[in-house]
Structures are given as structure tokens and as C-alpha cells.
Amino acid sequence: MAIDKTSKLDLLINQLDLTEHIEQFKSFFSRQSSLYIEGDQELHYRYIKALDKVEFKAPPKVADFHNIKGHLKKRGVLNFEQIFEIVKVVRYFRYFKNRECEGIIGEWMSKFEVHEKFHDVEKYFTADGKFEENLDETLFGLSSRIKEHKNNMSSSMKRMMSSSKLAGYLVDTQIHYVNDEECLLVRGGFNHVLKGAVIGRSSGGFFYVSPDSILKSKEQIRYIEQEREAILYTYVKEFSSTLYEIQAFIAFIDKEFTKFDNYQARVLFARSKNLQLVKSKNDSKIILNNFTHPALHKPKPVDVDFSKNILMITGVNAGGKTMLLKSILSAALMAKYIIPMSLNEHKSHIGSFKNVLAIIDDPQNVKNDISTFAGRMQEFSKIFEFKSALVGIDEIELGTDSDEAAALFKVILDDLIKRGQKVVVTTHHKRLAALMADRDDVELMAAIYDEQLRMPTYEFMQGIIGKSYAFETASRYGISNTIVNEAKSVYGDNSEKLSLLIERGSQLERELKQKHKKVDDRLEELRHKELELKEQKEILFKEIDDKKNELKNSYALAIDEAKTAARAGDTKAIHRAMSKANEKLPKETKEVVPHDYVFQVGDFIKYRNNKGSIVSIKDKKEALIEVGGMRLRVKTKDLKPTKNIPLKPQTNIKVNVEKKSGLKCDLHGMRAEEAEETLDKFLSDALLNGWDEVIVYHGIGTGKLSYAVKNFLTAHPSVKKFEDAPQHLGGFGAKIVVL
Numbered sequence: 001m002a003i004d005k006t007s008k009l010d011l012l013i014n015q016l017d018l019t020e021h022i023e024q025f026k027s028f029f030s031r032q033s034s035l036y037i038e039g040d041q042e043l044h045y046r047y048i049k050a051l052d053k054v055e056f057k058a059p060p061k062v063a064d065f066h067n068i069k070g071h072l073k074k075r076g077v078l079n080f081e082q083i084f085e086i087v088k089v090v091r092y093f094r095y096f097k098n099r100e101c102e103g104i105i106g107e108w109m110s111k112f113e114v115h116e117k118f119h120d121v122e123k124y125f126t127a128d129g130k131f132e133e134n135l136d137e138t139l140f141g142l143s144s145r146i147k148e149h150k151n152n153m154s155s156s157m158k159r160m161m162s163s164s165k166l167a168g169y170l171v172d173t174q175i176h177y178v179n180d181e182e183c184l185l186v187r188g189g190f191n192h193v194l195k196g197a198v199i200g201r202s203s204g205g206f207f208y209v210s211p212d213s214i215l216k217s218k219e220q221i222r223y224i225e226q227e228r229e230a231i232l233y234t235y236v237k238e239f240s241s242t243l244y245e246i247q248a249f250i251a252f253i254d255k256e257f258t259k260f261d262n263y264q265a266r267v268l269f270a271r272s273k274n275l276q277l278v279k280s281k282n283d284s285k286i287i288l289n290n291f292t293h294p295a296l297h298k299p300k301p302v303d304v305d306f307s308k309n310i311l312m313i314t315g316v317n318a319g320g321k322t323m324l325l326k327s328i329l330s331a332a333l334m335a336k337y338i339i340p341m342s343l344n345e346h347k348s349h350i351g352s353f354k355n356v357l358a359i360i361d362d363p364q365n366v367k368n369d370i371s372t373f374a375g376r377m378q379e380f381s382k383i384f385e386f387k388s389a390l391v392g393i394d395e396i397e398l399g400t401d402s403d404e405a406a407a408l409f410k411v412i413l414d415d416l417i418k419r420g421q422k423v424v425v426t427t428h429h430k431r432l433a434a435l436m437a438d439r440d441d442v443e444l445m446a447a448i449y450d451e452q453l454r455m456p457t458y459e460f461m462q463g464i465i466g467k468s469y470a471f472e473t474a475s476r477y478g479i480s481n482t483i484v485n486e487a488k489s490v491y492g493d494n495s496e497k498l499s500l501l502i503e504r505g506s507q508l509e510r511e512l513k514q515k516h517k518k519v520d521d522r523l524e525e526l527r528h529k530e531l532e533l534k535e536q537k538e539i540l541f542k543e544i545d546d547k548k549n550e551l552k553n554s555y556a557l558a559i560d561e562a563k564t565a566a567r568a569g570d571t572k573a574i575h576r577a578m579s580k581a582n583e584k585l586p587k588e589t590k591e592v593v594p595h596d597y598v599f600q601v602g603d604f605i606k607y608r609n610n611k612g613s614i615v616s617i618k619d620k621k622e623a624l625i626e627v628g629g630m631r632l633r634v635k636t637k638d639l640k641p642t643k644n645i646p647l648k649p650q651t652n653i654k655v656n657v658e659k660k661s662g663l664k665c666d667l668h669g670m671r672a673e674e675a676e677e678t679l680d681k682f683l684s685d686a687l688l689n690g691w692d693e694v695i696v697y698h699g700i701g702t703g704k705l706s707y708a709v710k711n712f713l714t715a716h717p718s719v720k721k722f723e724d725a726p727q728h729l730g731g732f733g734a735k736i737v738v739l
Helices: 008-015 019-026 041-051 066-073 080-097 103-109 116-122 137-161 212-245 247-273 321-336 372-383 402-418 430-436 470-476 481-491 493-568 571-583 672-688 704-715
Strands: 176-178 181-186 196-201 207-211 286-291 302-306 310-315 355-359 389-393 422-426 442-450 455-462 604-607 610-618 622-627 630-635 639-641 663-666 693-697 721-724 734-738
Touching (some): 008 019, 019 247, 041 247, 066 080, 066 247, 080 212, 137 181, 137 207, 286 321, 302 321, 321 355, 321 422, 321 442, 402 430, 604 622, 630 672, 663 672, 672 693
Parallel strands (some): 310 422, 310 442, 355 389, 389 422, 663 693
Antiparallel strands (some): 196 207, 286 302, 442 455, 604 639, 610 622, 622 630, 693 734, 721 734
């Protein structure tokens, strides 16, 4: 496959139908930049997610500083446009710093301290980059003189146009500009009444004439302009000299702006299309939930679990197999470069791969005299050079005999897995799928066909080999029923039955292996539990024996002392010895709560039969406590202080309430603190009443309330998970919370 001048990355983007999506993404950059951000990707992702929580305006379009820094290094003189590029960057960072952001963004912006010498340069530029001539008295005077001469010229031209002598020669009564020269459009014979230079002819044969009466003013303007340019050149020399002295500062803001530009482009692009920002994880597992390929219009979201080494996609023709392959590779590529995409980020997981490779197009090339199969073999030979790669192969059997291909590609796939590759394959070869189905590291997936509607559903089912439905597809796309029926008879019932047997046999084999694995896993789990129970039993028996021995020894010692005192006949000594023995006995103690006891946040307490701690106190009468992993709001009079809490807190609360979803909490219009307090009490009540799923409405608005709700739910110990509500229940303005 010829790459020409296109880079490998551009070729891959084109193969995966991501060109338009990437071009739209690039349009959000302030300056041209690479898709990949150099450095620690985890750190970059933290900054991007932090920036996503900040409302800000996009930076202006800025030129690259490469030539600017090169000129300064050689003590060259910059022009005003180049100097203003630096000014734009400094002003944008100052704008962002003045927003007083918190967290890592605020810490980053605090590093930007504008060099004192730069203020002497910046003050001479307006917001749109024009030079502030008003700050220089001489320049201001020259500009005023130029303006005066231009007014005189305009007045002179108007007097000529109103002259009765010239009226018969004027074509129109307006001032024309030819090569930046003011002139009049006149008819032939004008020289009898007008002295001037002809500077052009119109399409109608008329003359553009610049009158001699304004030449003097033009000469004056040219002289003033030269004087003005000389002064301006003095300024750019002075500015360039100042910037030369602060090259380190310019290099610093250039580097930081490039990094910021990469971050803001991703954030603003994601916001513009309601996309998610996802980074690849440090493994090779791929799980996509609700992923949609950006090239598709009205797409069906993709759900796929590609945790194994090979994913083999079979099934109906034109059923979406190729687009599923492209979706998996596209998700991996976009996660690698942290390019926004459409998916459920909470339920998706995308691994990290050094290389993403695609064998999708037909490699046949007439100029190179190469066949389809030969071209495919060339592409496969290149794959063996890579390690830790994600490889997508569309129609793996393309261009050769199916039985030979099945054997060949089975061995090729086996070898690729040994080399650490992860491979997605689409195929119509039931033979190849059957050969690979017995491997534990192979996942099968089939495109589903609707028998009643006689068309593909563009949905997929994992764990089975799918039919191609070649005859049905041919009928759907216009091949006559006569031809299709004749083809069926040629194919024969036996071939159809054999195909079904292969599909069913592979499916049953995989189901049996999965059941065996579940049983083995369960047996192993039970064995571990049995060992744990045995160990706990031995520990408990040992503790009991140790306690018995300890009590025996202490009681024996006390009795010996009492006997000695008795033999001596000392009554007081006998009582003392008996008191000593009595001290060894365990004593029951009652917890007495003083009436004036003041509970504090963090105190260990006892509530009914459970122990816990105080999280917060309101008006000294109510307290939020954490008991057995739950948070409850109770009266302080119902609490008792205790010294500690059990290592494994348990709850004995039993509420016979039917569990179901649908409990709602509306936080619209509340401040963050008020919303957190309301939500905290709401979740406590929901837990006590046995609710296992609730919905919280917070709205969209500025995003502050949504951000506060997300943080609170993330930190709450009783929240298992949460996600955005479906569109009909509020969408991004609500959260479904599972307790």
C-alpha cells in the first residue's frame, strides 16, 4: 500500500474514517500543533480534566514563535506584527491568571509573572495590535499633519467636482482610487480645463486623472510618512533589543502556551459536541459502552467487551462488521491522543497501545502488478515488526481459497498473539472461526440479522459465530429471486446443514468451556473460604485456650495467697487476698452519660446496638453519624459516648420495605452547601427506608451545582456508582444514584 507523502498517522486516520472529526478538532487550536502531547500523559490528563471544570474564553489565534525566537537569538529586528504575537500570549495568560482558578490550574497560572521590561513594550499596542502613536508626541504631531493634508486634498477635489468648467467633462461626482492615488474619472478633452496626470483608463474609454493641485499635498504626505517610518523603526529596534534581554521569559511563555493550547482545544471541542475526554489505561483491555463513531449519522451505539487477545467478528454482510472494527481501533487511537469522543466514560475502559495498525483496504495495485492476496501478505509481514500493537484486519480471507486461508491465518494469528499483539478480525470464514473458537483468549462476536424484516439490525451478540446471509443480502440489494433460488439449489442443503453444524458446534463448545470455568472458579472460591474458616477457627480456639490458661494462673495465684493468709490466722490478710482474687473477675460496667456531656465531631459513639463516629453536628441537638458504612442523622440525646468502635462495624437494622427505584431529590436553585446538606439527609433517609436506586435533579445551569453534586456522590461511602440520567429523565441535568 503506497503511503506517498501522507504520514502513517494521517493514513490511519483516513482508513478509520476519522479525517473530518480530526480536522474539526484541529480547528480549535490557537496555533498549529501535533496531536500528541509530549510528556507525562497522566499529568496532562489531570490538567485537561481540571481545565474542563473552568469556564473560559478561547485564546486568540497565535503564530508559532520559532522564527521570532530565531531572529531574537541573532539580535535581529522584529516587526510590529511579530512583537504583537508575543503580546497576545502574555495578555491571554494575564486574563486567565486574573480568574483566580483553584487547584492545579491555579497553581500553574501562579507561575506566570510578566517580566518588568515587557510592560515597556506591551503598553504601545492596542487590543487589536495597532501601535499607540498617542504615546509619542512627535508621532502624534506627524499623524495630525498627514490628516490635515488629506483633508485639504479632499476639499480641493470637491471644489473641482463642483466647478462649472469641469462639470461637462466629469463622468461621475466621486473620488476614485487607482493604485492608492486619488483621481477623477473624466471624458476626453479634459486638458482644456484640468491640469493633471493620467494614471489609468476605464473600460468605457474614460480617463482616471490625478489633478496637479493635490500633488503638493501628496509630496508633503510622502515626506511625513518617511519621517514617521523612521521613528517607528526606532521603536521596533528598541522593542527587539528589550525582547532580546528577556529571551528566557519568551521561551517559557511559548512552551507553556503550546501546552495550554493542547489542553484548551480538547476541552472546548468536547464541550462544543458534548463529547467525553478519555485517556488510555495501562493495560490492553478494551470495553466500549455506548460508543458512536464520529463518521456515522444517526448511529447505533456500540457495546463491546474486548478483554481477550483476539476478537473475531462474523455474521451478515453489510451488517456493520467493518464499522465495528473501525470503532474499536478509533476509540484506542483517540484515547491514546486524548481526543474527545462519544461514549459512556464511566462504563468504558480503553487500554494503551504503542501502535494501532489497520489492514482494511484492498491492496491490489495494477501499477505494481500485485494481487489482492499478495498485497495482503505484504501487509501481514510488516505487522510482525511491531510489539504491543492493536491490529485490525477487515475480511481476513480476502483474495484466496477459504480452506487454505483458514489454516494459514490460524497460524498467523497464533504467532501474532505470542508477540503481544491484540487483534480484531472480521471474516466470513466459519472454518477459521471454528478453528479459533476453542482458544480461551478468543472472543467471538456476530452481527445480528432480523429474519422477519430480512435485514441486518446493526447490533452484535458476543460468544457466537454468525451466518453471512449472502443469499438474503443479494435479494435485498436487487438480485432477482430466480437467480438467488438457483444459487441456493447449487449450494445445496448439505452445505447449509454443515455450515449450521459448524456454527452450533462452536457455540456449544464455548458454552461448555465457560460453564466449566465458572464451576472451577466457584470450587476454587469455596476452597479458599474453607481454608479461611479453618484458620479463623484455629485462631479462636487458641485465643480461648490462652484466656483459660491466663485465668487459671491468676485465680491459682490469688487462692494461694488466701491460703497462706488463712494458715497464718491473719483475718485482714485473708480479706485482702480475697479482694485481690475478686479483682481478677470480669466486671459489668454501665455506660452513664453525664447530662452536661458535649459531643464533638470525630467522637466515637454508640447508637442503639451499633457503634460509630460523629461526622457533623447541627445546633448541638442533631448529629450526622457514620455507623456500619451508613450515614444517619439522629438526635444527640439518643447517642452515648464510647472509647472506640469495632474493627468490623456491622448494622442490625432490618426494614421490610419493598426496594424499587424512582425516589427523587430536586436540588434546583440551591447553593452548593445547601444542596450537599439536603442531599446528605436525603441519602440517609433513602438507606434507612431500603431504597437501592434514587434520582437526583440538579439541572445544567453554570455547572457549579453539577460539579458539587458529582464531588459529593464520589466521596459518599454508601454510593456504589452514579451516572447521567437517560434523556427522558433529565439527561445531563440529573444523576441516577445506586446505593
